[in-house]
Amino acid sequence: MAGYLEPLSRLVNALSKLPGIGQRSAMRLAYHILQRPEGEVRELAEAIYKARWDIGYCPVCGDYTAGDDVCGICRDARRESDVLCVVRDPRDVAAMERSGAFRGKYHVLHGTISPNENRGPGDIRIKELLKRLQDDDIGEIILATNPDLEGEATAMYIARLIKPLGVKVTRIAQGVQVGADLEYADDVTLSRALEGRREM
Amino acid sequence: MAGYLEPLSRLVNALSKLPGIGQRSAMRLAYHILQRPEGEVRELAEAIYKARWDIGYCPVCGDYTAGDDVCGICRDARRESDVLCVVRDPRDVAAMERSGAFRGKYHVLHGTISPNENRGPGDIRIKELLKRLQDDDIGEIILATNPDLEGEATAMYIARLIKPLGVKVTRIAQGVQVGADLEYADDVTLSRALEGRREM
Numbered sequence: 001m002a003g004y005l006e007p008l009s010r011l012v013n014a015l016s017k018l019p020g021i022g023q024r025s026a027m028r029l030a031y032h033i034l035q036r037p038e039g040e041v042r043e044l045a046e047a048i049y050k051a052r053w054d055i056g057y058c059p060v061c062g063d064y065t066a067g068d069d070v071c072g073i074c075r076d077a078r079r080e081s082d083v084l085c086v087v088r089d090p091r092d093v094a095a096m097e098r099s100g101a102f103r104g105k106y107h108v109l110h111g112t113i114s115p116n117e118n119r120g121p122g123d124i125r126i127k128e129l130l131k132r133l134q135d136d137d138i139g140e141i142i143l144a145t146n147p148d149l150e151g152e153a154t155a156m157y158i159a160r161l162i163k164p165l166g167v168k169v170t171r172i173a174q175g176v177q178v179g180a181d182l183e184y185a186d187d188v189t190l191s192r193a194l195e196g197r198r199e200m
Numbered sequence: 201m202a203g204y205l206e207p208l209s210r211l212v213n214a215l216s217k218l219p220g221i222g223q224r225s226a227m228r229l230a231y232h233i234l235q236r237p238e239g240e241v242r243e244l245a246e247a248i249y250k251a252r253w254d255i256g257y258c259p260v261c262g263d264y265t266a267g268d269d270v271c272g273i274c275r276d277a278r279r280e281s282d283v284l285c286v287v288r289d290p291r292d293v294a295a296m297e298r299s300g301a302f303r304g305k306y307h308v309l310h311g312t313i314s315p316n317e318n319r320g321p322g323d324i325r326i327k328e329l330l331k332r333l334q335d336d337d338i339g340e341i342i343l344a345t346n347p348d349l350e351g352e353a354t355a356m357y358i359a360r361l362i363k364p365l366g367v368k369v370t371r372i373a374q375g376v377q378v379g380a381d382l383e384y385a386d387d388v389t390l391s392r393a394l395e396g397r398r399e400m
């Protein structure tokens with residue numbers, strides 16, 4: 001970045017820290033920003049700042065929320081409050097909500113158990129989940145962590161912990177992706193799809 | 201974006217206005233920003249804001265500069281001041297500078313002549329170029345607009361305008377890209393490469 005204007009190289013530098021944005025795209029974005037109307041650029045800078053400062057975590061489920069308020073889903077009386085869907089992070093809540101397939105409430109773990117990254121059960125929101133099971137009338141826990149090694153291990157751990165409490169614990173189904181070609185599905189996915197087959 | 205937090209959807213919306221960033225990547229970037237340390241997010245927002253406000257145009261060449269000062273290249277006494285490289289926009293100056301192949305000064309047109317977009321010679325910095333030719337001792341004008349239709353038309357127009365003034369006018373060479381496969385070069389590029397062939 002030698003020879004570039006300081007505010008420009010500073011911007012390229014900040015942009016290139018975003019995921020999936022290399023030095024080249026950061027440069028392209030920076031030049032774009034320099035050429036946009038002042039109002040549009042101010043809006044972008046403010047939106048970044050405000051999102052980071054105005055969004056906190058829901059004290060009940062751990063999802064994102066405005067400030068420190070209990071989030072909209074937790075407050076929604078029309079949603080079933082006896083089914084909790086346990087996910088890794090707020091992004092997964094958003095994905096579930098997009099599908100429209102779930103009408104219960106959530107519990108966000110903020111991570112998975114990961115020996116590789118030195119994250120144990122105490123480092124994610126499992127204690128908070130147990131507290132909710134104790135305080136509220138929960139009939140079913142759906143474990144919707146990712147179908148990868150860490151997600152599986154975390155689901156397994158929670159299942160073992162909770163089953164003795166007499167709560168029904170389920171795991172989301174694994175199988176071939178809807179709309180995908182069977183031909184390109186990997187071996188593990190295919191064997192899971194076979195294991196989970198249902199009578200028609 | 202129904203059901204999303206207002207500051208989050210506002211951020212996704214602002215991010216998705218950036219070139220090459222669709223709704224999905226904007227979402228991914230927004231969630232990333234929510235999870236970064238406060239200092240890093242503040243730095244990004246400020247860098248965007250400051251770059252847009254602290255960078256202006258050099259009154260001489262039209263390239264980006266700090267505030268409204270004459271830019272570093274125009275002020276650099278070690279650069280040849282009798283050769284001007286005419287480019288479309290500041291990005292092209294940056295590209296030229298990266299190559300390290302040019303040691304003269306620049307003139308940024310801020311656009312090309314484009315009948316399609318209703319941009320005539322009066323809408324780009326041609327008048328300012330003529331003024332520099334009048335005031336300064338310029339021996340050569342290198343036309344380095346893009347090798348596309350508009351870039352060619354603009355180069356042609358400027359060449360016709362300036363040649364009568366007795367200034368040497370050149371055009372950057374067009375040919376096969378260094379390191380590229382001849383096999384994949386398009387027809388026009390190949391014919392230009394042949395036309396421009398040199399004795400070895």
